[in-house]
Amino acid sequence: MKKSLKSVAVHFNPEKPRALAERPRLEAWFSRRKIRVLPLSRLANADVLLTLGGDGTILAIASQAAQRNVPVLGVNTGRLGFMTSIELPHLYKQLTRVVAGHWVMSSRLMLEIVAPRVATPMLALNDAVIRIGSTTRVTTILASIQGHELGRFIGDGVIVATPTGSTAYSLAAQGPVIHPDVNALVLTPICAHSFSQRPVVFPSDQTLELSLADQRVRNEVQLCLDGQRVFLLQSGDRVRLRRAPQKLKLIHDPSVSYFGILREKLSWGER
Numbered sequence: 001m002k003k004s005l006k007s008v009a010v011h012f013n014p015e016k017p018r019a020l021a022e023r024p025r026l027e028a029w030f031s032r033r034k035i036r037v038l039p040l041s042r043l044a045n046a047d048v049l050l051t052l053g054g055d056g057t058i059l060a061i062a063s064q065a066a067q068r069n070v071p072v073l074g075v076n077t078g079r080l081g082f083m084t085s086i087e088l089p090h091l092y093k094q095l096t097r098v099v100a101g102h103w104v105m106s107s108r109l110m111l112e113i114v115a116p117r118v119a120t121p122m123l124a125l126n127d128a129v130i131r132i133g134s135t136t137r138v139t140t141i142l143a144s145i146q147g148h149e150l151g152r153f154i155g156d157g158v159i160v161a162t163p164t165g166s167t168a169y170s171l172a173a174q175g176p177v178i179h180p181d182v183n184a185l186v187l188t189p190i191c192a193h194s195f196s197q198r199p200v201v202f203p204s205d206q207t208l209e210l211s212l213a214d215q216r217v218r219n220e221v222q223l224c225l226d227g228q229r230v231f232l233l234q235s236g237d238r239v240r241l242r243r244a245p246q247k248l249k250l251i252h253d254p255s256v257s258y259f260g261i262l263r264e265k266l267s268w269g270e271r
Contacts, residue, residue, distance in 0.1 A: 004099075004101070005035055005047050005048060005098065005099050006035060006036065006047055007035065007036040007037075007038055007045060007046050007047050007048075008030060008035055008036070008037055008038065008046055008047060008048045008049070008050055009037075009038045009039070009040055009042065009043045009046035009048070009049045009050070009070070010023075010026065010027070010037055010049075010050045010051075010052070011040060011049060011050070011051045011052070011053075011057065011060075011061050012051075012052050012053065012057075013051075013052065013053025013054070013056070013057040013060075013077070015053075016052065016053045016054070016057075016077045016078065018077040018088060019052035019053050019057075019075075019077045022052060022077075022088065022091070023052075026050075026052075026091070029092060029095070033099065035099070040061075040064075043064060043065070043068055043070055044068040044070070046070055047070075047071075048070065048071055048072075048073055048098075048251065049061065049065050049070050049071070049072045049073070050072075050073045050074075050075065051072060051073070051074045051075065051084075052075045052077055052088075053074075053075075053076075053077055053078060054074075054076055054077065054078030054079070054081055054084060055074070055078075055081060055082055055083045055084065055168075056078075056227070056228075057074070058072055058074050058083050058084065058125070058250075059125055059126060059226040059227065059228055060226075060228055062110070062123070062125040062226070062248050063110075063122075063123040063124075063125075065248060065249075066110055066123060066125075066244075066246040066247060066248040066249075067123070067246055069246075069249070070249075071105050071249035071250070071251050072248065072249065072250055072251065073085060073086070073098060073103075073250075073251040074086070074250070075087075075088060075091055076088065081265070082164075082167050082168075082261065082265055083164065083250060085103075085250070085251055085252045085253055085256075094253070097253070098251065102254075103251050103252065103253055103254065104251070104252065104254045105249045105250065105251055105252075106180060106249070106250045106251075106252055107247040107248070107249055108125065108162070108163075108164045108180055108247060108248045108249075108250055109162050109163060109164070109180075109183065109185075109204055109243055109244075109247060110123050110124065110125050110162065110243075110244040110246055110247060110248055111123065111124040111125075111127070111128055111160065111162055111185070111241055111242075111243070111244055112241070112242055112243065112244035112245070113128050113223075113225060113239065113240070113241050114239070114240040114241075115223055115231055115233075115237075115239050116233070116234070116237045116238065116239070117231075118231065121244075122225060122229070123244050123246065124162075124165075124225040124226045125162065125164055125165065125226055125248055126161065126162065126164060126165030126168050126169070126226045126227070127159050127160060127161040127162065127165040127168060127169055127170060127225075127226065128159075128160045128223065128224070128225050128239070128241055129157060129158070129159050129160075129169060129190075129222075129223070129224045129225075129227075130157045130158055130210055130212070130221065130222070130223055130224075130233065130239065131156055131157030131190060131221070131222055131224065132156050132157055132220055132221055133220045133221065133222055137216075138154055138155050138156065138193055139154075139155070139156070139157060139212070139214045139220075139221055140152060140153070140154050140212075140213040140214045141153045141154075141157065141158055141210050141211065141212060141213065142210070142211040142213050143158070143187060143208065143209070143210055143211075144208070144209045144211075145202055145206050145207070145208050145209075146206045146207060147209075150187075150200065151197070152213070153189050153192065153197055154192065154193045154194065154197075155189055155190055155191045155192040155193050155194075155197070156190040156191040157189075157190045157221075158187055158188065158189055158190060158210065159173055159175065159186075159187070159188040159189075159190060160185060160186070160187055160188075160208060160210075160241050161175065161178075161185065161186050161188065162185060162204075163178040163179060163180045163181075163182050163184065164180055164248075165226075166178040166186055167262070167265075167266075169227070170186055170188040170199070173188045173189070173190050173191075173199075174188070174199070175188035175199045176199060176201065177262065178201065179258060180258065183203065183204045183205070183243070184201050184202065184203060184204055185201070185202055185203075185204050185208065185241070185243070186199055186200065186201045186202075187199065187200045187202070187208065204242075204243040205242070205243055206242070207240055207241070207242040208240070208241045208242065209238055209239070209240050209241075210238070210239045210240075210241070211236070211237070211238045211239075212233050212234070212235055212236065212237045212238075213235075213236075214235060215235050216235075221233045223239060
């Protein structure tokens with residue numbers, strides 16, 4: 001970050017007591033440095049959006065930040081925190097470095113999703129998931145990329161993840177880890193009913209279309225974006241996904257590598 005920090009918007013996760021408890025101290029810290037704290041209604045006027053919570057807190061606000069081109073600085077008060085840059089015990093020491101301009105920004109690819117009965121395209125930072133709500137049967141989804149049929153996925157559903165989202169639900173479903181600088185998306189089956197169905201990585205500038213082919217659907221299949229927004233799908237519905245024109249800017253410490261984060265958060269090398 002090269003320009004001086006003059007204003008910041010702050011977003012707290014109301015379900016995180018540690019985040020709420022830190023609010024008055026944080027606002028006083030900014031006030032002493034003559035940095036204005038803006039409400040979310042004035043997000044477009046902020047130099048930075050600071051979030052206190054976890055990755056879910058960033059996901060809840062990512063679309064708004066990306067559309068307004070405001071970089072996000074995440075403070076982790078939860079457990080994993082792949083996207084958050086600061087752990088709460090080190091908050092003010094690290095904020096001093098941010099104000100001094102010793103941090104950099106990473107541009108994260110986002111998904112654009114066009115869905116039935118939704119007037120405008122939607123954004124997702126991690127993933128878009130089509131899944132069966134019932135646990136007693138499977139669903140069938142037809143997939144095509146750039147108009148070329150990919151295949152018929154039979155199981156609990158599919159996940160379409162960005163590189164950022166490759167370490168979330170997709171990873172839990174045995175999908176690959178994709179570095180954030182790679183311009184690709186991954187389609188990962190959920191509990192596939194065939195050993196031949198495997199995750200597929202494809203270029204992010206290509207359009208993926210998913211069609212719900214199950215004729216027995218009765219409000220059982222959902223489209224879920226970033227684990228935050230849920231829409232019901234009907235038989236024959238088509239969902240189109242591609243790289244969004246907007247990107248989310250995440251502020252991070254240049255001394256901390258992405259691979260170091262993976263090693264720490266996923267406990268690689270430990271027995």
